[in-house]
Amino acid sequence: MQQFLEIISKPDNIPIVLLLVSVIFFTWLAWAKAKKNDSQQIPEEAKMDDKVQVWPYLVRMEFLMSIVVMAVLVVWSVFLDAPLEEPANRALTPNPSKAPWYFLGLQELLVYFDPWIAGVVLPTLIIIGLMAIPYVDINEKGNGYYTFKERKFAILTFCFGFLILWVALIVLGTFMRGPGWNFFWPWEKWDPHYVAVLTNVDLSEMIGIPTRLPDNSLNPVAFLFGGVLVFGFYSLIPIYWMMKRKTEIMKKLGPLRYNIVAFLFLTMVGLVIKILLRLGPPILGLNPVKYVWVTPWFNI
Amino acid sequence: MLTQLRDQFRKTEVYKSIFRHSYQDTQRNRALQIVDNVFLHLHPVRVPRHATNLGYTWGMGGITFLLFIVLTITGVILMFYYRPTAQYAYEDMKYLMNDVPFGPLIRNMHRWAAHAMVLTVMLHMFRVFLTGSYKPPRQFNWVIGVILLVLTLLLSFSGYLLPWDQLAIWAVTVGTNMARATPLLGHEGPFGPELGLRPDNDVRFVLLGGTEVGPPTLLRFYVGHCIFLPLIATIFMIVHFWRVRKDGGISGPPPGKNNF
Amino acid sequence: MADQPTNETVHTLTPAPPAASHAARISETPLPRKPKQDRAPEDDPGIWRMSRRNILWVGGWLAFFGFIVTSTIGALRYMFPRVLFEPPTKFKAGRPEDYVVGEVSEKFKDEKRVWIVREREGFYAIIAICTHLGCTPRWLPSDNKFKCPCHGSGFYKTGINFEGPAPRPLERAYVGIADDGQLEIDRSVKFLYEKGEWGKPGSFLEYKG
Known part of the structure; x- marks a missing residue:
């Protein structure tokens, strides 16, 4: 526990504490505002649509905020020194060795996925997905005020991605990943000699299909099994389309927008499924799953 | 006596050439205060009242811009004492932290402001999403915002290497090693080896200037951090702010209460 | 607005009348295209149908994008x-007999990032x-x-990954005996297990000391 307090109060970890506190606060704030707006006819913001002079009302606000921010920054900088460790040494990897805090969510994903997925494909999809949001969200309501009722799917999906998959994984990666990138509860001591018994097996091996043949070449049955699983998962996209294509919302969305939304959404769900396949089986006394699909070129 | 002097001064040609309007509190002067000032004319003359409401805006976009300015200034000051070579970088950091008056303060401000900026950018984005402010007509400005988010992360990441200590080199090693695995472009990514990529000719080499994090990497990251990325970020920021105005100022509910 | 400062209202919280936007006043009908003056004759066959203006147009843009692309590649x-x-x-890497059977030598780990493993049958370098x-x-x-x-990846002493x-397993480097009887390691020659290269000459040095 004492060590946990030490980790929390490390100067370089202050931003993560700030992140946690501010994200919780702002989520609560937005939630309270959305609830209030949803319970009345006209959102609060619409009641404030009369104009005010920028000078002095807005400039004054900006000036005050600047002073507050600068004051906090200077005090922060006077009392906490930025870390400077030993000189760079290529032969000595610190244990644990962590990326900058804002990438720790991605580093956490590296446990579950090969680097080309966790480090390249997923970040690219995050960026593209974020950019696509305004073009695929055709809901005209909820423009310019807090609301939840009018755009449940959009807000729930974004909040899941941001709060759980981004912020929570950063917090987890900073505070609970110790030496050897092993998981430690806050009350546990980071033991550099702790050995986690991890024998990962492929999903096909779990149901008795060996991934590799005795001569170490890929088992075609396992290859097919994984391929069917992955493609089967994404075939939910056309299946759902066939089921719902007559509905008003789907007609408005159109096939292109639908495919983008469905692909990004399923990829996010698939990411969670893969994490659960790694974390779930040990609870049931089984081996964690390493890959769902092994091919000669890449593994998923 | 002093008032007289002040009034006299205000009548001089020099004063009038600088301040083109009186400071009497009138509607018109309040407007001129914005329009006649090169810095303030980023703003419209009037805004809807909810634009001054911190509960609505959270103020995160403005704070991000302020932090960017702080980072530019402290960054330039730090450049006086820093040489981006493997031989000197760490020594210069020690020198700055131990022997330069206010050196630690400037470095701390630079580092904490950088962390804070990443945080405020994320919160700004969160707010813009929650109020649905990316919806028409502001779709494209959201895209610019995403680009600025990426640039902020890249700026912070490239600055991480510069102290050339253990923290720096390993964080960047872990970070850039993912580039090895880029499909089609990295020598360990899917289809990379099939395309004839090696450690010395793939996408990671472009970042590192070598096959592993070494002195050329330090120089490349330095140039990227101090010149290349800030320049690009500035251009996108100009577009971002300009679009805020052109897309109708701060977002808000559609005008008129009949819409609800 | 008038040139003189006005004293009308000091009140500011009154909504302003919406100003007509400049853009709305500008017509959006496209400008009429100017007729082309040096059109090629209708019966002109093949490539020569392109007028001088067309060729300049195509050539100009080709040169422009050619320049952009070449500069990017450059x-x-x-x-x-x-x-x-x-x-x-x-x-x-020193004399083979200096290595103890069964041990993993870390002597060159700092400088060269290589471990030299001595087994009963010989050497390999990871x-x-x-x-x-x-x-x-x-x-x-x-x-x-x-x-x-x-x-937290774990590898056996052979370099095979197991957790x-x-x-994939750690890579092995070339190991051989130099002319002067010392061990010779070449990091740039790599042997990858998953490609079945660990049996190749150089991946393992047979040595019975």
Whole structure:
């Protein structure tokens, strides 16, 4: 526990504490505002649509905020020194060795996925997905005020991605990943000699299909099994389309927008499924799953 | 006596050439205060009242811009004492932290402001999403915002290497090693080896200037951090702010209460 | 607005009448295109149908994009220097009889990022770069395994991965005997297990001391 307090109060970890506190606060704030707006006819913001002079009302606000921010920054900088460790040494990897805090969510994903997925494909999809949001969200309501009722799917999906998959994984990666990138509860001591018994097996091996043949070449049955699983998962996209294509919302969305939304959404769900396949089986006394699909070129 | 002097001064040609309007509190002067000032004319003359409401805006976009300015200034000051070579970088950091008056303060401000900026950018984005402010007509400005988010992360990441200590080199090693695995472009990514990529000719080499994090990497990251990325970020920021105005100022509910 | 400062209202919280936007006043009908003056004759066959203006147009844009593309390629090529100042990959590693059977030597780990393993039948050299993300693993003699501190990948003494996220075994480097009887290691010659290269000459040095 004492060590946990030490980790929390490390100067370089202050931003993560700030992140946690501010994200919780702002989520609560937005939630309270959305609830209030949803319970009345006209959102609060619409009641404030009369104009005010920028000078002095807005400039004054900006000036005050600047002073507050600068004051906090200077005090922060006077009392906490930025870390400077030993000189760079290529032969000595610190244990644990962590990326900058804002990438720790991605580093956490590296446990579950090969680097080309966790480090390249997923970040690219995050960026593209974020950019696509305004073009695929055709809901005209909820423009310019807090609301939840009018755009449940959009807000729930974004909040899941941001709060759980981004912020929570950063917090987890900073505070609970110790030496050897092993998981430690806050009350546990980071033991550099702790050995986690991890024998990962492929999903096909779990149901008795060996991934590799005795001569170490890929088992075609396992290859097919994984391929069917992955493609089967994404075939939910056309299946759902066939089921719902007559509905008003789907007609408005159109096939292109639908495919983008469905692909990004399923990829996010698939990411969670893969994490659960790694974390779930040990609870049931089984081996964690390493890959769902092994091919000669890449593994998923 | 002093008032007289002040009034006299205000009548001089020099004063009038600088301040083109009186400071009497009138509607018109309040407007001129914005329009006649090169810095303030980023703003419209009037805004809807909810634009001054911190509960609505959270103020995160403005704070991000302020932090960017702080980072530019402290960054330039730090450049006086820093040489981006493997031989000197760490020594210069020690020198700055131990022997330069206010050196630690400037470095701390630079580092904490950088962390804070990443945080405020994320919160700004969160707010813009929650109020649905990316919806028409502001779709494209959201895209610019995403680009600025990426640039902020890249700026912070490239600055991480510069102290050339253990923290720096390993964080960047872990970070850039993912580039090895880029499909089609990295020598360990899917289809990379099939395309004839090696450690010395793939996408990671472009970042590192070598096959592993070494002195050329330090120089490349330095140039990227101090010149290349800030320049690009500035251009996108100009577009971002300009679009805020052109897309109708701060977002808000559609005008008129009949819409609800 | 008038030139004189007005004293009308000091009140500011009154809504302003909406100003007519400038853009709305500008017509959006496209301007009429000017007729082309040097159109080629209708009966002109083949490539010569292109008028002088067309050729200049195509050529101009070709030159423009050609320049952009070439500059981009040039800028990219600029990032790949012809000579790299990196430490030599080939080095002598002392006399074979100095190594103890069954031990993993860390003598060259710091400088060259290579472990030299001496087994009863001979030598092999393992490159000390984790196949996951390039951290330097540690040799833990008590557990008889290599363990990467970054993401917890574990490798047997042979280099085969058995735990953690590493996708493949550690790489082996060339090991041989130099003319003067010393061990010779070449890091640039790599042998990958998953490609079946560990049986190839150079991946393992037979030596019975």
